[in-house]
Amino acid sequence: MEYVISASLLIAAAIHLLPLSGLLGRKPLEKLYGITVEEPNLEILMRHRAALFGLLGAFLLYAAFQPAMQLPAFIAGFVSVVSFLWIAWSTGKYNAQLARVFTADIIALLSLVVGACACIVKNVQGT
DSSP states (O other): OHHHHHHHHHHHHHHHHGGGGGGGOHHHHHHHHSOOOOSHHHHHHHHHHHHHHHHHHHHHHHHTTOGGGHHHHHHHHHHHHHHHHHHHHHHOOOOHHHHHHHHHHHHHHHHHHHHHHHHHHHHHHTO
């Protein structure tokens, strides 16, 4: 079960670490999301978003090997992916690059569900 839990958190971590390139500036952000970042305030917000995703990705990576941190990591991962999926779905009309992000978050969600279920089974079995 530990391997399943760790693998699920590693998958979610990798997906959350992908936007880190956005920290480098406007061009990587535009490539990542298929948007034009002409306004400095938008660049600041998007680069900050990249930093926060890096932080969450690092936490998920850490939790993959620290059982005591796995529950908070699953909660943080679920909040992240479910909130994005809900916002994207409810808003609609997103571009191809955001559709890729949507698909990646579906994969992260499925991975987190599998890992959380393995965590529950492990705790019920008491191992």
